[in-house]
């Protein structure tokens with residue numbers, strides 16, 4: 001397949017990534033980072049597969065991923081959950097995908113991450129805002145699989161600032177003691193390492209509204225890709241799991257966010273996308289040179305915001321009405337629907 005577009009470090013390929021991967025040598029890719037079409041109950045306009053067919057649809061891609069990844073390599077998949085049509089329960093498809101990749105194809109689950117999108121709207125409205133029997137679905141799974149139990153990785157590439165509480169401990173000192181959980185916290189805990197190890201919860205809003213990409217699409221009359229992930233996602237995994245100059249592949253590239261990040265981080269990259277119109281928009285990402293000196297996108301996107309997770313009982317006042325005995329089966333509409 002001839003590249004549609006080339007940059008200093010990468011290329012965009014228009015076509016079916018299954019065919020493209022068949023042309024690659026075994027063990028030639030260091031990292032696959034991607035967001036495939038999710039298994040949806042209602043089809044989106046880029047050909048999502050229904051959740052009950054999803055695992056079978058994915059399997060041939062999984063086999064190719066296994067073949068082309070180096071033994072040190074990783075496969076990172078951002079995937080959202082889905083609701084079963086007509087009832088307030090969830091599909092298991094993304095868990096089934098993980099089980100298939102590990103049990104049938106031989107991948108290891110290196111770690112699961114959760115991407116919390118604080119700007120996610122409450123949906124499906126019927127269960128969340130009308131009957132009030134479920135909460136907002138604001139988290140995507142990000143599965144990190146590896147070919148062996150020991151993929152290349154270092155969390156030192158993705159450290160974060162210390163929390164205020166930790167800064168206080170570092171300043172005022174910490175008395176080593178046994179925690180109620182039984183953990184023996186040694187005095188090493190109070191060493192100042194300069195930064196903290198991040199958790200596997202990534203808090204990034206998906207609220208891009210004025211990026212160069214969006215302005216490029218508008219100027220050229222192109223519809224922006226409807227399911228983009230924020231650059232912070234591929235950036236985190238590229239930094240943590242690959243080195244400069246290594247080969248990165250996004251087989252479901254959409255608007256080529258992965259390519260833009262890889263270009264900036266000076267990794268070699270290939271983005272494969274089957275829809276021409278998405279690639280036309282993606283070209284805007286590479287219209288200007290993506291300079292390595294540029295501020296890391298991770299920081300510019302999060303703009304220094306710290307998301308605080310409140311204690312689950314923060315607003316609990318001890319008063320409670322009995323729960324609906326039917327689990328919300330009967331639709332009860334309230335006079336007012338507080339947000």
Ligand SMILES: C[S@@+](CC[C@H](N)C(=O)[O-])C[C@H]1O[C@@H](n2cnc3c(N)ncnc32)[C@H](O)[C@@H]1O
Pocket residue numbers: 015016017018034035036037038046047225227228229230251252253254255256257258272273274275278
């Ligand atoms: C969830 S979107 C990816 C969005 C991307 N991460 C971004 O931020 O722009 C999935 C993409 O995979 C593409 N796709 C689906 N099947 C494909 C295939 N066999 N080969 C190449 N692309 C495919 C779809 O057209 C869609 O654009």
